Amino acid sequence: MSNSSDHAEGATKQVLDHHLGAFAHGVDEILKDYDERSTLITPDKSFHGLEEIRGFFKAFLDGADPVFWPAFKITSQSIAGEIAYLAWEAKPWVSLATDTFFIRGEKIVVQTFTSFSA
Numbered sequence: 001m002s003n004s005s006d007h008a009e010g011a012t013k014q015v016l017d018h019h020l021g022a023f024a025h026g027v028d029e030i031l032k033d034y035d036e037r038s039t040l041i042t043p044d045k046s047f048h049g050l051e052e053i054r055g056f057f058k059a060f061l062d063g064a065d066p067v068f069w070p071a072f073k074i075t076s077q078s079i080a081g082e083i084a085y086l087a088w089e090a091k092p093w094v095s096l097a098t099d100t101f102f103i104r105g106e107k108i109v110v111q112t113f114t115s116f117s118a
Contacts, residue, residue, distance in 0.1 A: 008081045012103045016077075016084045019101075019108065023069075027057050033108050041112045068093055093117065 015033055022029040031050055034040075040047040040056055047056045068090050075096075076087035084101040088094070097115035101108050 009079050011106065012079050012082055012084050012101070015103045015106055015108065016079070016086075016101060020074075023061070027054055027061060030057050035107045038108055039110050041110065043114055065093065 019030065019033045022033065031054055034050060034053050036049045038049065038053060040053050042056075047053045071090040071093070072088065073090070074086055074088045076085070078085045082103050084099075084103060086099045086101075088097050088099075090097075094115045095117060097113070100112045102110040
């Protein structure tokens with residue numbers, strides 16, 4: 001018998017999987033996982049709503065070396081209800097990065113992102 005926690009985890013995984021696959025298709029596809037109430041929190045700044053989040057991802061994608069993507073590797077992934085956590089690397093550019101997602105109603109409500117370079 002399925003419970004609401006199982007349903008939440010399935011919905012969270014579905015949004016996370018879409019988010020990870022969206023990078024290959026550009027900013028418009030990435031933004032399908034967010035709405036005007038979404039917030040992306042980084043060590044430098046918080047981005048609120050679609051326009052600001054678009055600016056963050058546009059800068060991220062425009063600044064990525066083409067060989068960044070083949071180097072991208074998820075090192076840890078956990079889902080608990082509406083929360084998803086990723087640890088990843090893309091060496092030599094990123095030795096460790098983490099993302100935490102709070103997902104509700106098929107949208108990323110809050111995401112935190114931190115990365116470290118070697």
